[in-house]
Amino acid sequence: MSKKRHLLRTERGGVAYVVQHHLCTGCGACVACSRGGLTMGWDREGFLVPQSSTDYKEAGEERVCPFNPHPEDSVRTEDELAKEFQRDLTKSAPRIGRLVDTYVGYSKDYRLTSSSGGLATYFSESLLRGGYVDAVVSVHPSDDQEDRFEFAFTTDPEKVVRASETKYFPVTYAEVLQRIRNYEGRVAITGVGCFIKSIRLLQHYDPIFREKIVFTIGIICGGLKSAFFSDYLADKAGSHTGYLSPRFRVKDPSSSANDYSYQCIDERTEDLKKIKMRSVGDMWGSGYFKALACDVCDDVTTELADVSLGDAWLPDYQSDGKGQNVIVTRSKIADDLIREGIRSGSLAVAPLPLNDFLRSQRGSFNHRHKGLKYRLSILNRQGVKTPPKRYDNQEISWRFKLVQNCRMKTRSQSLKVWREVRNAESFERKMSPLKNRLRILTELYHIDRLPSRIRRKLGLKR
Incomplete structure (x- = not known):
């Protein structure tokens, strides 16, 4: 039997607390700090989490956890980290964060081999060819297991396309961060919001990572999947x-x-x-197979990255099956690379008004920001200490509370039921009552979105 076990229970905090209360997203930053005291392994819900031997003693690794419930004041939220890592940016926008500009469009070279507009691949290739970095860290198919994925180093611009499609699968920085620590060169790294936050926390506490990681490519995330x-x-x-x-x-x-x-x-x-x-149906609005930590995340746009990239979910663009990106540049280098791509003709990209960018991620803003206070209150009543948040002050209607309750239950039940049945037909049959209830409650909640004059005519109240 392996000597590696799940972290011991703790009632106050630390990495163990985060794992025990399902607030871990598997970034692996704590493993990189532990210098061998922790390893990553699969939990019973299909997520990668830190594990340790029974004699392991924590030594402050929780400081670099993006869901640490007791952060220091200097890194309390994304806003404090932005002051440190984006201090040169004078422009900011509510819910988007600090920025240079917003754009929409695609890469002419990488669009067809990518999930959306190919901009992540464009940035990776441009950073390598332009000599800004010596290596790019992004998600590739695993060399060892053909149904798994992993973060890997790429030093050849021709090979960046291997990481060009979105992978809705658990991955971790744990091993690759150890390599970065010993790497003689500059690195760009990709990641979703909580992963990029862990990079900034590492850089805050460890100058080695500040020196080695010089560019971050942020992927706008709708929720991490098991x-x-x-x-x-x-x-x-x-x-x-x-x-x-x-x-x-x-x-x-x-x-x-x-x-x-x-x-x-x-x-x-x-x-x-x-x-x-x-x-298959709506796998995101239902919360199927999603990590609980995503319900306490308020970073919709990967605010701490040098560039943030997402799908252009706007009527004018989503009708295009080839895909397009929305783009937020948050550093001079990122904005220069966009402008150079436009000039050279390799990018079909145009400026995007801030309001249009907000509309492109409206569903995520609505769920993650609007319902956050209520979800946190549920977890807090259950005794779960959650990290400080910036969008935890919004009151919601009783209809939306019902939706939030049902969605949280649907999320947890999807993991429990799949673990029991491991069969799609049986899973759908067992989940059907909850799924139908969530659909009905969501339709009732949409009454709140009707203009007030129409609600009055229908005799409806909030």
């Missing part, structure tokens, strides 16, 4: 006895941007299995 998500989709697509090479965002250029597919290779027959995500 490994169960891919297992469910593979089974739903017809691969019942194991699968390889999962792809989560296979485009249909002749359709719309949100009409994409999941595909994998059946491990036994080697047949290609594929399923349209539209036929």
Whole structure:
């Protein structure tokens, strides 16, 4: 039996507290600080989390955790970290953070091989070719397990395309941060909001990482998924006895941007299995297979990155099945690279008004900011200490409270039920009552969005 075990319970704080209360997203920053005292392993809900031997003693590793419930005042929220790492930026916008400018568009070279507009690949390639960095760290298919992914070093601009598609699968910085520590060169690193926050915390406390990591590419995130998500989709697509090479965002250029597919290779027959995500239903609004920590996150736009990239979920752009990005530049280098791409013709990118950018992520803002205070109150009543937040002051209607309650239950039940059945048909049957309840409650909540004059005519109250 391995001597590695889950972290011991603690009632006050630390890495153990974060893991015990399911607030860990698996970034692995604490492992990089522990110098061998911690390793990453799979928990029973399909997430990567820190683990330790029974004699491990914590030594402040929680300081670099993005969900540390007791941060120091100097790094209390993203706002304090932005003052340190984006001090030269004089422009800011509510809910977006500090910035240089906002854009929308795509890379002419990398669009078709990417999940959206190919801008993450464009930045990775441009940083390497331009000599800004010596290596880029991004998510690649695992060399050891063909149904898994990992952060990997890329020093060859020609190979950045291998990391060009979105992977809705748990990954960790744990191993790659150790390599960065010993690397003789400058590095750019990609990540979602909480992962980039962990990088900034590492840089705050350890000058080695401030020196080595010189550029961060932020991916706007709708919620981190358990490994169960891919297992469910593979089974739903017809691969019942194991699968390889999962792809989560296979485009249909002749359709719309949100009409994409999941595909994998059946491990036994080697047949290609594929399923349209539209036929599966809403995997994000329902909260299926999502990490609990995502319910206490208020960084919608990956505010601490040098550039933030997301899908252009706007009517004028999402009808384009080839995909487009919304872009927030947050450093001079990032903005210069966008402007150079426009000048050279390698980018089809144009300025995007701030209000349009906000509309492109409206669903995420609505859930994560508007419902945050209520979700935190539920967790706090359960005895869970959560990190300080900036958008925890909004009151919501009783209808939206019902939606929030049901969504939180749906999230937790999806992980529990899949662990029990491991079969898509059985899973859907067991989840159907909750899913239908959430749909009905969401429709009732939408009454709140009607103009007040229409609600009055219908005799409806908030």
